[in-house]
Amino acid sequence: ILNVEQSPQSLHVQEGDSTNFTCSFPSSNFYALHWYRWETAKSPEALFVMTLNGDEKKKGRISATLNTKEGYSYLYIKGSQPEDSATYLCASVNAGNNRKLIWGLGTSLAVNP
Amino acid sequence: EPEVTQTPSHQVTQMGQEVILRCVPISNHLYFYWYRQILGQKVEFLVSFYNNEISEKSEIFDDQFSVERPDGSNFTLKIRSTKLEDSAMYFCASRGLAGGQSSYNEQFFGPGTRLTVL
Numbered sequence: 579i580l581n582v583e584q585s586p587q588s589l590h591v592q593e594g595d596s597t598n599f600t601c602s603f604p605s606s607n608f609y610a611l612h613w614y615r616w617e618t619a620k621s622p623e624a625l626f627v628m629t630l631n632g633d634e635k636k637k638g639r640i641s642a643t644l645n646t647k648e649g650y651s652y653l654y655i656k657g658s659q660p661e662d663s664a665t666y667l668c669a670s671v672n673a674g675n676n677r678k679l680i681w682g683l684g685t686s687l688a689v690n691p
Numbered sequence: 692e693p694e695v696t697q698t699p700s701h702q703v704t705q706m707g708q709e710v711i712l713r714c715v716p717i718s719n720h721l722y723f724y725w726y727r728q729i730l731g732q733k734v735e736f737l738v739s740f741y742n743n744e745i746s747e748k749s750e751i752f753d754d755q756f757s758v759e760r761p762d763g764s765n766f767t768l769k770i771r772s773t774k775l776e777d778s779a780m781y782f783c784a785s786r787g788l789a790g791g792q793s794s795y796n797e798q799f800f801g802p803g804t805r806l807t808v809l
Contacts, residue, residue: 582733612797621695622782622800667734676747677786678724679798681734 582670583686584682591658592690598654599685605649610671612679613642616636617664625653625666658689692716697801704773704809709780712768714783721768722786724798725758727751727779734782740766756803773808780805 581635582603593595603611610629614622626635631646639656655662665686696741704710711769716723725737738748740758748756757769770777784798 614740614800619700621802624694624797624799627797667735676739676741677722677798678736678739678747679726679734680736681726683733 581624582668582680582682584666584668584685586685587683588686588688590688590690592658593617595658595689596654596656597622597658598652599666599687601651601653601669601682602680603649603651603668603680604672607672608646608649608670609677611636611644611646611672612669612671613651613663614669616684620688622631622667655687658687660689660691663687663689693799695776695783695785695799695801697781697804699804700802701805701807705808705809706707706775709774710773710806711768712770712781712786712806714766714768714801715764716766716785716788717799718784720785720787720799721797722746723758723760724784724785724786725768728782729776729779737768737781762781771805773806775808778806778808 579678585600592616596691612627613625622648628644633644635642636684642653666685667684669681671677698713723740726734727808736749738752738758739746755771759767780803782803783801786798
């Protein structure tokens with residue numbers, strides 16, 4: 579894998595459904611994996627930063643896992659609410675001094691009430 | 692809570708004109724970044740800036756682009772002669788150091804400036 583890829587590209591769910599998205603990234607020279615939540619006209623909001631293989635992080639109804647050996651991360655949302663509607667971006671960071679983010683295209687989530 | 696701010700929120704310009712996009716990073720941060728997202732495409736890294744100089748730049752960041760931290764507060768991106776393909780959302784981000792206010796890995800983003808080149 580040379581790029582950061584996310585799937586699905588978009589998702590429509592009903593309120594109360596649980597959902598998950600995938601981010602795949604280059605596993606060589608890996609340093610960190612970020613998940614951001616982005617609503618139009620607002621700043622991308624940092625959800626998680628993960629660095630260790632097997633990391634699991636949780637914030638409320640949202641959680642994420644990391645597998646650095648195979649180069650993927652899952653983001654889970656339990657009991658989706660309309661306010662969860664946003665684009666969820668993942669970005670990988672390679673080892674090096676600048677810590678620039680290499681981004682996926684994002685998963686656009688729409689939660690219908 | 693400290694935040695990164697960007698002005699203007701939307702800039703419309705004619706092709707060939709110069710534009711300056713402004714960012715005010717979080718005050719104790721030392722690393723600064725510009726990214727952009729062309730509509731429908733991935734967010735792309737443009738440039739990183741540390742210790743008053745560019746530390747890395749992408750292929751996109753050609754001679755038409757420049758960055759400056761003129762007064763220790765603002766961080767600006769200048770495009771000298773805009774092209775149609777420069778139309779995008781431009782994001783500024785800043786990052787601190789381990790042991791400081793923010794975690795080492797985390798970049799904080801501004802809300803973006805939407806640049807439209809006609």
